[in-house]
Amino acid sequence: MPFPDLRSFVEELDRCGQLKRVGVEVDPVLEVTEIADRVSKAPAAGDAPPPDFDRVHGGKGGHGLLFENVSGSDIPLGINLYGSYERMGIALGCSSFADLASRVGQLVKPEMPTTLMAKMKKLPDLMKLASFGPKIVKRGMCQEVVHTDDADLLTLPTIQCWPDDGGRYITFAGIYTKDRDSGDRNVGMYRVQIFEPKMTAMHWHVHHDGPRHHRGYKAHGEKMPLAIVFGGESVLPYAATCPLPPDVSELLFAGFLNGGGIDLVQCKTIDMQVPANAEIVIEGYVEPHEMITEGPFGDHTGYYSLEGQYPVFRVTAITQRRDPIFPATIVGLPPQEDYYLGKVTERIFLPLLQMLIPDVIDYSLPMFGAFHNCAFVKIKKYYAHQARRVINAIWGAGQMSFCKMIVVLDEEVNVHDEQDVLFHMCANVDWRRDTMIVEGAVDILDHAAPYEGAGSKIGIDATRTMAGEGIFREYPPLIRMSEAVQERVTRRWGEYGFGS
Numbered sequence: 436m437p438f439p440d441l442r443s444f445v446e447e448l449d450r451c452g453q454l455k456r457v458g459v460e461v462d463p464v465l466e467v468t469e470i471a472d473r474v475s476k477a478p479a480a481g482d483a484p485p486p487d488f489d490r491v492h493g494g495k496g497g498h499g500l501l502f503e504n505v506s507g508s509d510i511p512l513g514i515n516l517y518g519s520y521e522r523m524g525i526a527l528g529c530s531s532f533a534d535l536a537s538r539v540g541q542l543v544k545p546e547m548p549t550t551l552m553a554k555m556k557k558l559p560d561l562m563k564l565a566s567f568g569p570k571i572v573k574r575g576m577c578q579e580v581v582h583t584d585d586a587d588l589l590t591l592p593t594i595q596c597w598p599d600d601g602g603r604y605i606t607f608a609g610i611y612t613k614d615r616d617s618g619d620r621n622v623g624m625y626r627v628q629i630f631e632p633k634m635t636a637m638h639w640h641v642h643h644d645g646p647r648h649h650r651g652y653k654a655h656g657e658k659m660p661l662a663i664v665f666g667g668e669s670v671l672p673y674a675a676t677c678p679l680p681p682d683v684s685e686l687l688f689a690g691f692l693n694g695g696g697i698d699l700v701q702c703k704t705i706d707m708q709v710p711a712n713a714e715i716v717i718e719g720y721v722e723p724h725e726m727i728t729e730g731p732f733g734d735h736t737g738y739y740s741l742e743g744q745y746p747v748f749r750v751t752a753i754t755q756r757r758d759p760i761f762p763a764t765i766v767g768l769p770p771q772e773d774y775y776l777g778k779v780t781e782r783i784f785l786p787l788l789q790m791l792i793p794d795v796i797d798y799s800l801p802m803f804g805a806f807h808n809c810a811f812v813k814i815k816k817y818y819a820h821q822a823r824r825v826i827n828a829i830w831g832a833g834q835m836s837f838c839k840m841i842v843v844l845d846e847e848v849n850v851h852d853e854q855d856v857l858f859h860m861c862a863n864v865d866w867r868r869d870t871m872i873v874e875g876a877v878d879i880l881d882h883a884a885p886y887e888g889a890g891s892k893i894g895i896d897a898t899r900t901m902a903g904e905g906i907f908r909e910y911p912p913l914i915r916m917s918e919a920v921q922e923r924v925t926r927r928w929g930e931y932g933f934g935s
């Protein structure tokens with residue numbers, strides 16, 4: 436089962452040997468980053484192999500960290516808590532991300548029950564789904580202490596991540612907004628730069644749901660209520676980062692992952708409801724027109740994103756538990772904590788991608804690709820130019836459209852093994868015949884693109900060439916040992932003296 440709040444999740448990490456407590460005083464300016472960056476690139480904590488990826492990536496991500504003595508704050512700082520396959524599994528309460536993916540796959544399958552019996556059978560599923568919605572409760576631990584006039588962002592152990600960053604940032608909080616007219620909630624994870632005790636910038640990109648809500652208020656010249664939420668159910672940070680379609684509620688999805696609806700309490704100073712079990716909640720309003728220069732910020736691309744104009748957010752209250760934990764993360768050259776959050780999305784979206792493009796057997800967004808730069812896709816090939824069809828379909832599929840390089844591979848290739856992928860790609864591709872370069876939308880953060888958000892992408896067909904795909908000679912067979920001999924050697928492995 437997932438955990439109801441951050442501290443019980445942290446305690447479980449401690450029990451499992453996944454947590455290191457740092458008692459000495461550390462500086463939230465750069466020192467925390469340097470420690471977390473080293474740890475996130477260390478071997479995995481403990482001996483337990485990660486559930487789905489052990490053979491491929493090896494374990495990485497070190498320990499989750501709890502800094503108990505951060506200069507200038509009384510509040511302990513948790514970081515890298517989600518930064519390994521093992522810890523993601525603990526946070527989501529699952530031993531295998533493939534199982535989780537198939538649960539999601541079942542949920543979205545548009546199966547119409549045809550007979551009455553089938554309908555009756557489906558009923559418990561639907562009832563269960565209904566119980567995953569958020570529930571409003573009267574009291575929440577997140578409001579044990581309430582600061583209004585004396586609210587001060589500078590009491591929080593916010594970090595400056597990298598030397599050229601514009602200042603100190605909130606990096607691991609859910610940003611809660613509501614649609615002005617429909618009241619639909621959205622939860623996103625956007626970075627928040629601190630400027631004054633009660634003032635921040637609100638950084639978000641135009642296509643996110645938060646700024647979509649903001650445009651609704653702005654059109655009426657109104658300020659928008661917004662809450663910044665730290666902690667809560669252990670599934671929440673993942674749900675906030677998952678690229679769900681705009682009309683899918685992050686809180687419903689979180690309730691589904693949590694195995695029960697998220698309890699919400701009414702905020703003290705704004706019309707907003709936030710998780711009752713949160714550690715800290717910052718309440719306030721985003722100004723309709725007032726902007727401020729935000730950034731630079733060392734980003735998940737491995738480069739800084741530059742300064743820009745973003746709306747001003749003013750704090751009306753900070754509510755918290757009596758002894759809160761402040762969660763943070765850093766992004767930068769991979770691997771970082773965000774890689775593991777993204778990897779779960781990759782697994783969960785496989786059944787959804789397969790609904791759109793049934794040819795896809797499996798895919799991988801490798802660590803070095805920083806989410807948008809590269810995808811390896813496995814298909815079983817039946818007809819000429821099938822790989823190109825798959826490439827074009829992926830470039831039309833939601834956020835996957837940003838993918839700068841897609842490599843399509845035959846079914847015998849392990850797409851989670853980069854050496855295997857690169858071997859087959861380099862061996863099979865004739866670069867003139869088997870590549871396509873197209874113009875299109877790319878990630879806003881892609882600094883290499885000639886325009887912001889617009890550039891070119893490459894598709895590489897690394898499958899075996901067949902008739903109709905251009906000039907080729909007869910394709911030689913791939914070397915493979917006979918299965919009978921493989922079985923015999925496996926059976927006798929111990930006899931050879933290699934152990935079992």
Ligand SMILES: [Mn+2]
Nearest residue numbers: 621622644681
């Ligand atoms: Mn959303």
